[in-house]
Amino acid sequence: MIKVTREIIDQCAENLMFHLTDDEIEMIYDDFDSVLVQIDFLKSIKDVDTYEPMTFPYKEHQKVMRDDKPSKPLSAKDALKNSKTVLGTQIKLPKVVGNKNDTIDE
Amino acid sequence: MEFEPVIGVEIHVELKTKSKMFSSAPTSFGMPTNTMTVPYDLAFPGTMPIVNKEAVAYGIKVTKALNMTLDKTLYFDRKNYFYPDLPKGYQITQQFRPIGKDGYVIIIKDGQEKKIRVEQIHLEEDTAKQIHLSDISLIDFNRVGTPLIEIVSMPDMTSGEEAMKYVEAIKEIVTYLDVSDGKMENGSMRCDINISLKEKGSSVLGTKVECKNLNTLMNIKAAVDYEINRQKEILERGDKVEQETRRYDEGKKMTVLMRKKTDAVDYKYFREPNIIPIDLDDGFIYDAIHSMNKLPNEYRVELKEKGLDNYEIEELLKNRSFVLYFEDCLLLKVTSAKVLWNLLMVEVMGYLNKTEKNLEDLKFPKEYLVSLANLLADNKINSKQGKELLAKLLEENANPLELVKKLGLEQISDPKFVEEIVDRVLQNNAQSISDYKNGKDRALGYLVGQVMKESKGKCNPSLAKEMIQNKIGPCGKR
Numbered sequence: 001m002i003k004v005t006r007e008i009i010d011q012c013a014e015n016l017m018f019h020l021t022d023d024e025i026e027m028i029y030d031d032f033d034s035v036l037v038q039i040d041f042l043k044s045i046k047d048v049d050t051y052e053p054m055t056f057p058y059k060e061h062q063k064v065m066r067d068d069k070p071s072k073p074l075s076a077k078d079a080l081k082n083s084k085t086v087l088g089t090q091i092k093l094p095k096v097v098g099n100k101n102d103t104i105d106e
Numbered sequence: 107m108e109f110e111p112v113i114g115v116e117i118h119v120e121l122k123t124k125s126k127m128f129s130s131a132p133t134s135f136g137m138p139t140n141t142m143t144v145p146y147d148l149a150f151p152g153t154m155p156i157v158n159k160e161a162v163a164y165g166i167k168v169t170k171a172l173n174m175t176l177d178k179t180l181y182f183d184r185k186n187y188f189y190p191d192l193p194k195g196y197q198i199t200q201q202f203r204p205i206g207k208d209g210y211v212i213i214i215k216d217g218q219e220k221k222i223r224v225e226q227i228h229l230e231e232d233t234a235k236q237i238h239l240s241d242i243s244l245i246d247f248n249r250v251g252t253p254l255i256e257i258v259s260m261p262d263m264t265s266g267e268e269a270m271k272y273v274e275a276i277k278e279i280v281t282y283l284d285v286s287d288g289k290m291e292n293g294s295m296r297c298d299i300n301i302s303l304k305e306k307g308s309s310v311l312g313t314k315v316e317c318k319n320l321n322t323l324m325n326i327k328a329a330v331d332y333e334i335n336r337q338k339e340i341l342e343r344g345d346k347v348e349q350e351t352r353r354y355d356e357g358k359k360m361t362v363l364m365r366k367k368t369d370a371v372d373y374k375y376f377r378e379p380n381i382i383p384i385d386l387d388d389g390f391i392y393d394a395i396h397s398m399n400k401l402p403n404e405y406r407v408e409l410k411e412k413g414l415d416n417y418e419i420e421e422l423l424k425n426r427s428f429v430l431y432f433e434d435c436l437l438l439k440v441t442s443a444k445v446l447w448n449l450l451m452v453e454v455m456g457y458l459n460k461t462e463k464n465l466e467d468l469k470f471p472k473e474y475l476v477s478l479a480n481l482l483a484d485n486k487i488n489s490k491q492g493k494e495l496l497a498k499l500l501e502e503n504a505n506p507l508e509l510v511k512k513l514g515l516e517q518i519s520d521p522k523f524v525e526e527i528v529d530r531v532l533q534n535n536a537q538s539i540s541d542y543k544n545g546k547d548r549a550l551g552y553l554v555g556q557v558m559k560e561s562k563g564k565c566n567p568s569l570a571k572e573m574i575q576n577k578i579g580p581c582g583k584r
Contacts (some may be wrong), residue, residue: 014190055377061385063178068133068160070125076140079148079247089139090244093190096236 047096109332114261119286120294127231128155142248149193164285165229166394171279174209178386180379191233200228213271218514222272223260241407256422266330290321301333319353329354412443420422438476441558442483459538470503478506486517519566528573531556543582
């Protein structure tokens with residue numbers, strides 16, 4: 001069984017750029033106990049490699065595809081309606097990559 | 107210690123469909139920001155992906171053109187990541203069942219063919235465009251969901267030149283298939299290149315560095331060569347190459363660090379549950395393959411058979427619209443493909459560049475250009491007359507055959523007629539004959555000039571020259 005330590009949880013949080021309080025780390029640590037027990041149970045089921053993962057409830061495939069016909073798009077005003085921070089007709093965010101004063105197109 | 111570069115290339119090709127990969131939003135480039143979306147692109151709850159049929163047809167064409175095995179059932183997968191360029195929180199791609207696998211392209215290096223294996227191609231959707239300014243980032247969702255084909259090569263390349271030629275070959279194929287405009291400068295074809303060095307002869311690979319932001323073919327060559335040297339210097343110092351992502355800085359002509367990769371990213375791929383696997387109909391596959399445009403290598407063979415040399419072929423292939431124009435002309439009984447090439451690629455192209463026009467702006471029928479090429483190839487007009495007729499053709503759409511008749515330009519190649527004039531000229535120019543025999547080779551030009559003058563420019567000058575030489579013998583020595 002994988003041993004999930006408080007340090008691993010803390011490292012994961014850092015990788016995901018989340019800040020976790022000590023209480024939250026403790027809570028996740030406790031939760032993992034039951035999660036790992038369930039994973040071990042699943043692992044005990046033999047010969048599952050011979051089965052395709054069941055993503056879909058039916059075995060049937062489809063043939064439906066969409067014709068390449070464009071529809072009328074949303075206006076910029078409607079598209080940006082849910083955004084809290086807008087500059088002109090673009091969504092404005094805190095800078096997510098690069099150094100200060102670098103301009104990068106991505 | 108000697109090192110060997112190991113280079114693999116991932117290319118994202120934006121497809122030229124009218125609508126997006128999984129939504130019906132239009133895909134036009136260069137439109138005002140955030141005006142090309144529908145609710146699905148913005149991940150509004152309850153919206154569902156529906157696969158664009160044309161994008162799949164393009165995928166089939168590329169699969170065939172890259173000599174790959176086609177998967178006749180389409181499966182899509184989710185690549186999960188958290189970043190502002192994808193509001194859904196995942197990109198739909200084909201991680202586990204790519205539409206095409208195990209193919210190759212041929213590149214020519216130093217006159218030799220080299221096979222570069224292509225591991226797989228998959229259909230996916232593009233992300234939003236972000237601009238990172240000095241203290242903020244801006245997002246434009248117009249590009250989000252645009253159909254992409256990602257083409258993943260095997261690490262079969264060993265130099266900047268090979269990487270460049272590989273990308274050039276892919277660019278040629280997608281533009282000839284007309285599935286993408288292949289414009290690297292506009293981002294409709296984007297390359298990421300993985301470069302590592304290993305000890306010569308070893309099977310153990312070195313740490314790889316990913317290089318991004320390669321928006322011209324020359325930048326690819328420059329960046330890869332720079333990176334090979336950079337890594338070589340690090341290894342020769344006894345240091346270790348770090349796994350990182352770098353970009354090419356065109357101004358500084360060097361690769362610069364973007365980010366270090368400390369942990370491999372786990373995208374938690376799983377099958378896209380909102381798209382039930384799609385069985386591709388045999389008729390649909392047949393139609394896609396049989397509507398494929400001719401590929402550059404097919405043209406290379408055909409144009410060689412028509413008598414063009416490698417230089418002429420490669421120059422022509424640089425622009426598909428010229429190839430199509432040339433191909434149409436060849437259907438019209440052309441005496442010499444070389445003369446036609448010269449007219450089209452030197453004279454007509456020169457005119458179009460100078461006047462900032464395109465081939466589509468030419469209003470005369472292709473028959474006129476072929477007639478002019480044939481008049482020249484059959485020596486019915488000389489090159490000076492050819493230029494005059496071409497000018498009339500380009501500016502006034504004038505039919506060269508009619509003009510030749512109207513202006514009485516047709517060159518006379520009737521040996522009897524030419525000989526009569528040659529004899530008369532020789533009779534009246536004893537001094538020039540004597541000069542020629544005494545080693546003044548320019549006298550021959552003068553005599554041909556006299557024949558042209560006598561015939562009012564109608565005599566075939568090559569024939570006249572040949573006759574004069576036969577009659578007066580070789581040029582003497584001074």
